[in-house]
Amino acid sequence: MKRDEFFRKLVDELELEDGEINELSPLHLTSLMHLSLISFLDEHFGVRVKAIDLIGIDSVDKLMILIGKDKFK
Amino acid sequence: MGSYIHSIEYYLPEITVDNAKLSLEFPEWEAEKIEEKVGIRSRHIASKNETALDLAFNASEKLLKSFDKELVDFVILCTQSPDYFLPSGACILQDKLKLRKDIGAFDFNLGCSGYIYGLAFAKSLINSKIASNVLLIMAETYSKHIHPLDKSNRSIFGDGAAATLVLYSPEDRIHEFVLGTDGSGKGNLIVKNGGMRFIDSQNEDSVENYLYMNGPEIFNFTLDVVPDLVKNVLFKHNMSLDQIDFCIFHQANKFMLEYLRKKLKIDPAKFYINMLETGNTVSATIPIALKDCLDAGLVKSGDKVLLVGFGVGYSWGATIVTI
Numbered sequence: 001m002k003r004d005e006f007f008r009k010l011v012d013e014l015e016l017e018d019g020e021i022n023e024l025s026p027l028h029l030t031s032l033m034h035l036s037l038i039s040f041l042d043e044h045f046g047v048r049v050k051a052i053d054l055i056g057i058d059s060v061d062k063l064m065i066l067i068g069k070d071k072f073k
Numbered sequence: 074m075g076s077y078i079h080s081i082e083y084y085l086p087e088i089t090v091d092n093a094k095l096s097l098e099f100p101e102w103e104a105e106k107i108e109e110k111v112g113i114r115s116r117h118i119a120s121k122n123e124t125a126l127d128l129a130f131n132a133s134e135k136l137l138k139s140f141d142k143e144l145v146d147f148v149i150l151c152t153q154s155p156d157y158f159l160p161s162g163a164c165i166l167q168d169k170l171k172l173r174k175d176i177g178a179f180d181f182n183l184g185c186s187g188y189i190y191g192l193a194f195a196k197s198l199i200n201s202k203i204a205s206n207v208l209l210i211m212a213e214t215y216s217k218h219i220h221p222l223d224k225s226n227r228s229i230f231g232d233g234a235a236a237t238l239v240l241y242s243p244e245d246r247i248h249e250f251v252l253g254t255d256g257s258g259k260g261n262l263i264v265k266n267g268g269m270r271f272i273d274s275q276n277e278d279s280v281e282n283y284l285y286m287n288g289p290e291i292f293n294f295t296l297d298v299v300p301d302l303v304k305n306v307l308f309k310h311n312m313s314l315d316q317i318d319f320c321i322f323h324q325a326n327k328f329m330l331e332y333l334r335k336k337l338k339i340d341p342a343k344f345y346i347n348m349l350e351t352g353n354t355v356s357a358t359i360p361i362a363l364k365d366c367l368d369a370g371l372v373k374s375g376d377k378v379l380l381v382g383f384g385v386g387y388s389w390g391a392t393i394v395t396i
Contacts (some may be wrong), residue, residue, distance in 0.1 A: 015106075031225060032110055034289040039332045042296060051289035 001044060002073045010060070013040045023061045029054060037063075045071055075245025076199040076207075078192075078394060080139065081364040083235040084131035085117035085351065092228070099224045107228055112327025116231030116352030119214045125154040126162045128234035129212035130169050136208070136236040142170065145238075147204035148178040149194055151187035151356045153264075153385070154214040155180065166210070177204065184262070185323045185384025187211055187356030188235075189250065189392055192380075195239035196247045205241040210234060211356035218264045220283040229326060231352025235360035246395040251306040258294055258387035261287040291384070292329055298389050299333050303381060306391040314339060317393070318376035319366065323383055324348040324358035345371070355384070372396055 001009075007021050014033050018025065029037070034054050041047045045067055057063050064072060092104040092114055108114050119128065129150060137145070148170075150163040163178035177198075183190055188211055195207040212234035219226045239247070265271055265281040299322075307313060320339055322330055327346055334344045345362050348354075354361060359380055366372040376396045383389040 031288060032106070035110075035292050035328060038289055038292055038296070039328075043332075043336075048293065048296070050293065051287055054289065 001071065006064075006072060007060070009040070009044065010063075013037070021060055023059075023064065025060045027057060027059055027063060029057060041067060047071075074200060075242045075247070076196045076239050077242040077246035078363075078396070079238040079240045080136060081235060081237045081360050081367070082132055082136040083233060083357065083361045083364055084128050084135060085231075085233045085354075086119045086123055086128065088118045088120055089115050089350075090118050090227075091115035095224065095228060102224055102228075110326075110328050111229060112330075112346060112348055113228060113231075113352045114349050116350075117233060118216045119232040123214075124156050125152045125212040125214045125232075125234065126150075126156045126165060128214065128232065129162065129166060129210045129236070132212070132234040132236040133166065133170055133208060133210060136238060137170065140238055142172055144206045145172050145208045146176045147195075147198055147207040148172065148176065148210070149191055149207060150178075150180045150210045150212065151183055151191050152180060152212045153182055153184055153355070154212075154217055155182075162212075163210075172208075183386065183388055184213075184355050185325065185353075185358070186252075186382035186386065186388040186390045188237075188323075188359040189380060189382040189390030190252065190388075191237075191356075192239065192247055192392060192394070193250045193252065193390070196250075199239065199241050207239040209237045209239055211237075211360060213355040213357055215284060215355055218284040220280060223283065225288070226284055226286055229353050231348075231354050233351060233354035233357045233361060235354075235357040235364065237360050248393045248395070249306070249309045250390060250392045251302060251309060252390040253298065253302065253388070255294075255298075255387045258290070261290040261294070261387075262385040291325075294387050295325070295329060295333065295383055296336070298387070299381065299383055300337055302383070302389055302391050303337055303379070306379070306381075306393065310393055312377075312393070316377065317379045318343065319372050320344045320379045320381070321359055321362045321366065322381040324351075324362055325353055325384065356382075367396070
């Protein structure tokens with residue numbers, strides 16, 4: 001997936017108030033967002049993440065590392 | 074030789090707690106967002122002195138208004154909120170409902186998969202000629218397991234009971250079952266204290282006295298299990314989704330159901346999602362939904378309905394019934 005497309009979809013999926021994000025943007029994930037992320041990553045990347053893996057995710061960059069940076073163009 | 078679902082009734086406690094009421098207790102709680110996501114606006118909550126057995130009794134009384142109770146020859150109660158360690162609630166119900174004494178009765182402890190297992194039990198009892206008219210009851214009061222400050226679980230779960238009559242039929246209308254279990258997930262949805270393993274915990278404030286649910290891991294479990302469960306139960310019937318008239322899954326929450334529906338490519342017109350005014354009533358969600366679908370004409374006589382339950386244990390099951 002292209003990075004820009006990922007950023008756009010992530011904003012929609014997590015309903016982030018900050019409409020534009022990039023790799024450096026911070027993430028403050030709530031438990032509801034964890035559910036959204038699990039389905040989002042399953043649907044778009046075929047990646048299944050455990051709840052415990054999401055606990056330390058506090059930035060877009062860390063999320064991209066969790067997904068696997070090779071999955072981004 | 075077979076069995077069928079003759080009738081269903083349900084009972085919900087009188088007290089309701091809506092999202093506005095929860096918002097007063099938790100001002101930081103985003104009521105509208107939660108409602109949109111989980112699809113729950115209000116839930117019924119048992120009063121302090123009202124137990125799952127009381128709800129079971131009320132649902133059964135309602136059901137037996139239109140069926141001769143002398144004909145009931147087996148009682149099965151599914152609950153995880155029993156009145157007592159012993160005796161079992163089904164025995165007490167036999168007495169309270171003034172049923173015959175020459176009948177069988179037992180409880181079983183399952184959550185969201187309970188209705189599927191209950192149908193499997195009832196069908197087996199009928200097919201083995203042990204019983205002909207089984208009263209199957211799902212009754213739950215998870216609210217009594219939830220810590221008052223646990224707003225997440227308080228927003229999801231509601232209390233309720235549903236009673237179903239499963240009767241003998243010359244043709245089988247409760248078809249094949251696929252069941253599954255994975256106890257390695259026990260810690261993700263658990264009430265730890267109160268049983269024998271942690272009997273010495275006397276601290277009233279301990280969070281382990283209350284229900285713990287790891288929502289994301291439960292979601293992961295459903296993604297792992299439910300698609301294959303549906304595939305396997307269809308395979309067992311040599312059917313495809315196109316041949317199913319309606320699908321009723323355990324009403325866990327709207328977000329989870331929407332995602333499962335999308336993943337399984339089920340037509341939204343034949344997939345039921347409605348827990349707006351009841352919340353997740355655990356084992357009672359499927360019979361409540363089936364009753365509502367029958368009353369609303371969404372499910373009609375002769376329809377083939379796919380029923381799918383999954384949750385605490387982990388435990389899961391699916392079957393197809395002809396209405």
